Amino acid sequence: MDFQVVVLAGGNSKSLTPLVSKDVPKPLLPVANHPVLFYVLRQLEESNLKDLIVVVEGEDAGLLVGAWISGTFVDRLHVEIAAVPEDIGTAGALRAISHYLTAKDVLVVSGDLVSDVSPGAVAATHRRHDAVVTATLCCVPISGSSESGSSGGKDKTKKPGRYNIIGLDPRKQFLLHIATGAEIEKDTRLQKHLLHAVGQMEIRSDLMDAHMYAFKRSVLQEVLDQKDTFQSLKQDVVPYLVRSQLKSEAVLSGIRQAEEDGNEKVSFPNKQVMVSQILANASTPSFHELYSMDPDGSAQTRKTHKCCAYIASSSSYCVRLNSIQAFMDINRDVTGEADHLLSDNVIGPSPKLGTKTTVGPHCMLGEGSEMGDKCQVKRSVIGRHCRIGSHVKVVNSVVMNHVTIGDGCIIQGSVICSNVQLQERAVLKDCQVGAGFVVTAGSEYKGESLARKEK
Numbered sequence: 231m232d233f234q235v236v237v238l239a240g241g242n243s244k245s246l247t248p249l250v251s252k253d254v255p256k257p258l259l260p261v262a263n264h265p266v267l268f269y270v271l272r273q274l275e276e277s278n279l280k281d282l283i284v285v286v287e288g289e290d291a292g293l294l295v296g297a298w299i300s301g302t303f304v305d306r307l308h309v310e311i312a313a314v315p316e317d318i319g320t321a322g323a324l325r326a327i328s329h330y331l332t333a334k335d336v337l338v339v340s341g342d343l344v345s346d347v348s349p350g351a352v353a354a355t356h357r358r359h360d361a362v363v364t365a366t367l368c369c370v371p372i373s374g375s376s377e378s379g380s381s382g383g384k385d386k387t388k389k390p391g392r393y394n395i396i397g398l399d400p401r402k403q404f405l406l407h408i409a410t411g412a413e414i415e416k417d418t419r420l421q422k423h424l425l426h427a428v429g430q431m432e433i434r435s436d437l438m439d440a441h442m443y444a445f446k447r448s449v450l451q452e453v454l455d456q457k458d459t460f461q462s463l464k465q466d467v468v469p470y471l472v473r474s475q476l477k478s479e480a481v482l483s484g485i486r487q488a489e490e491d492g493n494e495k496v497s498f499p500n501k502q503v504m505v506s507q508i509l510a511n512a513s514t515p516s517f518h519e520l521y522s523m524d525p526d527g528s529a530q531t532r533k534t535h536k537c538c539a540y541i542a543s544s545s546s547y548c549v550r551l552n553s554i555q556a557f558m559d560i561n562r563d564v565t566g567e568a569d570h571l572l573s574d575n576v577i578g579p580s581p582k583l584g585t586k587t588t589v590g591p592h593c594m595l596g597e598g599s600e601m602g603d604k605c606q607v608k609r610s611v612i613g614r615h616c617r618i619g620s621h622v623k624v625v626n627s628v629v630m631n632h633v634t635i636g637d638g639c640i641i642q643g644s645v646i647c648s649n650v651q652l653q654e655r656a657v658l659k660d661c662q663v664g665a666g667f668v669v670t671a672g673s674e675y676k677g678e679s680l681a682r683k684e685k
Contacts, residue, residue, distance in 0.1 A: 232446075233353050234333040235279050237254065237319055239267055239341030243524075245553055248664030249645060250680035255291035257341050259557065260630055262564040262572055262611055263596050266551050267296060269344045269571060279337065282309045283330055285323045288317040294308030303665055319461030320441075323420060325454045326530035329606025331447050338463065340441035342551040346561050347573060349442065349541045353482060355445035355540045360533040363449075363471050365405055366546035367396065371559075377546040396537060397435045405539040406431055406470050410439065410465055425443060437541070440548050472537045547571065555664060559643065561611050561628045583619060596631065619654065636671070 237411070240256040242250050250256050259265040267284075274282065284299065286292040292313035293434045299309050314326045317342055324338065347366060356364035397407025433679040443463060453467055460466035542548055547568040549560055564571050581595050584603035589595055601607075602620030612618070619637035629635075629646045634652035644661040646652070652663075653671035663669065664681030 231666070232334045233279060233281075233444075234331055234335075235282045235337045235339070235349075236324065236331075237270055237274075237282055237284045237339055237341045238323055238441075239284050241291045241316055241529075246557065248662055248679055249351055249554065249557065249647060251647070251665050252290060253294070253665065254630075254648065255286070255288070256551075257286065257291070258297050259551065260611075260613065261344060261551065261626075262558075262594050266560075267295065267299075267341045267398055268302065268562070270339055271299070271303060271339055273347075274339070274349055275303070277348055277353070279349055279353070280307045281325060282307055282361055283316055284309055284341070285312045285327060287318075287323070289313045290479075297641050312656070317614050321454060321460045321461040321467050322468075324450070324463070325458075328451050328454055330350055331451065333447060336445045336447045336450060338443045338445065340550060342628045343548070344551060344564065344571065345440065345542075345546065345548040346568075346633040347440065347442070347546050347548055352540045353444055355538060358539045359403065359536055361444070362446045362475075363405075363468060363537040364538040364540055365408075365468055366440040366540045366542065367394075367437040367492060368440045368542045368546060369544050370436050370438045371549055394435070394437060394438045394439055398432045398434060400430055402432070402541055403538060405472055405537040406475075406588055407441075408432075408469050410469070419621065438548070439468075440542070441550060442467065454597045468537075471535070475479060475537050477533055510563065535568055551655060554645065558626075558628065558643075562592070562609060562626070565611060566609070567586070602637070630665075 240255075241255050241258045242252075243316070245663065246256060248258065249259060256264040261269065271282070274280070284295065286295050292311050292451075295517060296309075296311040297309070299307070303309065310330070312327045312330070314323050318326065320340075335353070335356060337349060339349060342520045345368070347368065352364060352366050372566070396411040397409070398404065399406060441464065449471070450467075457466070457470065460470070547563065549556060549563070550556055551560055566656075567658065582600040583589070584601055584605065586603060587601050587605040588607070590606075590607045590608040593607050595613035596612055596616065598614050599612055599618070600614040601618040602622070604620055604625070605622045608625045610624045610627045611629065613633065615631060616633045616635070618624075618630060618635045619639070619640045622635055622639045623642075624635075625642045627641045627644045627646065628651075629641070630648040632648050633646050633650050634650070635641070635652045636656065639652050640656040640657045640659075641652070642659045644658045644663065646663045646665075647665040649666045650663050650669070652658070653669075655672045656669045657674040658669070659676045661675050661678045661680060664679075667680050667682055669680065671676070
């Protein structure tokens with residue numbers, strides 16, 4: 231397929247502080263001891279989509295990500311790294327590299343997506359319908375939308391989950407309405423002309439935008455050029471394309487007048503014609519045809535663009551790593567119910583475990599790590615080359631690489647970043663410890679975010 235692939239990998243996300251750092255940007259955050267970016271790149275490779283532009287925020291992060299890709303996917307993928315400024319949004323990132331886009335269609339996928347949904351299937355659906363955009367929709371995870379994760383630390387206030395309101399045609403092929411974020415805290419308004427056109431619309435609140443889109447390249451570039459204030463694909467570009475389908479000047483003039491008058495009829499110069507009588511149901515090929523009236527009253531057909539949906543199977547795994555809670559959830563899932571996403575063993579080669587030390591199910595122990603006597607590890611990921619003393623308990627936690635943990639420490643529900651030192655008898659519960667931090671002997675922390683001060 232004539233597709234270019236753009237992976238929006240991000241950079242130093244504020245929502246993931248103190249997990250991210252100058253040495254470990256977001257794309258390299260570990261999920262079951264692999265950088266999160268690994269999962270997207272492997273899915274693309276398996277779909278034979280190997281010509282990629284990986285967009286990274288910041289020059290330094292771009293160098294780190296490029297070096298990792300070169301070492302991991304050597305001779306497997308053709309990857310160009312494009313560094314863009316930080317905080318310009320997903321649409322801004324695409325706008326910055328749009329001059330590199332030359333193929334008929336572009337597949338855009340978020341680098342923080344951990345999923346078993348096939349990018350190739352999304353691309354094929356897009357081509358089959360000749361759509362201007364095809365959005366991938368997944369079932370909301372049981373634990374809640376991946377956009378509603380708590381940031382951890384001291385902020386224990388429950389934030390309301392942000393879901394999507396999705397409107398689909400009866401056959402679930404066309405995307406007719408989408409509301410996200412703050413929009414859905416208000417009354418949801420549906421465009422009257424769309425309801426007339428489709429006859430019926432299925433409204434769903436149990437689907438999540440997976441941030442995997444196929445675009446017709448010419449339309450995408452036109453929108454990015456003309457709408458220079460658009461910053462987000464999800465909140466700006468995709469809703470704009472969905473709203474503007476089924477529109478033409480001839481019909482819109484009538485629709486605006488009808489909506490102002492409170493009528494459900496559309497006024498044309500010579501006749502009053504119900505839109506529902508003009509437009510076929512969304513499930514038929516003529517759904518995206520518009521009729522305008524010639525002066526003699528005859529109808530003339532004009533095509534408009536199609537916005538389509540690819541709805542993943544309800545059994546698919548599809549979560550974005552965009553919060554600390556999501557980071558914890560994904561690490562737990564990939565070593566548990568979603569372990570089919572793993573390509574290697576849960577226990578690294580030749581681990582050194584002391585006497586009466588137990589590593590329970592749904593755990594991962596990285597290469598070169600050592601544990602002393604009478605330790606317990608439950609539902610946790612231990613990184614590479616860690617040194618763990620005796621009588622240590624690690625439960626529901628993620629420990630990154632080169633961490634030293636002294637005797638008698640207890641770690642529960644926490645994230646310990648690389649090169650951290652926990653001195654003996656330290657106790658951590660629901661904490662995040664930034665890279666290189668030293669937790670002093672005998673100290674106890676609960677719900678804290680611990681990090682070294684930036685120099």
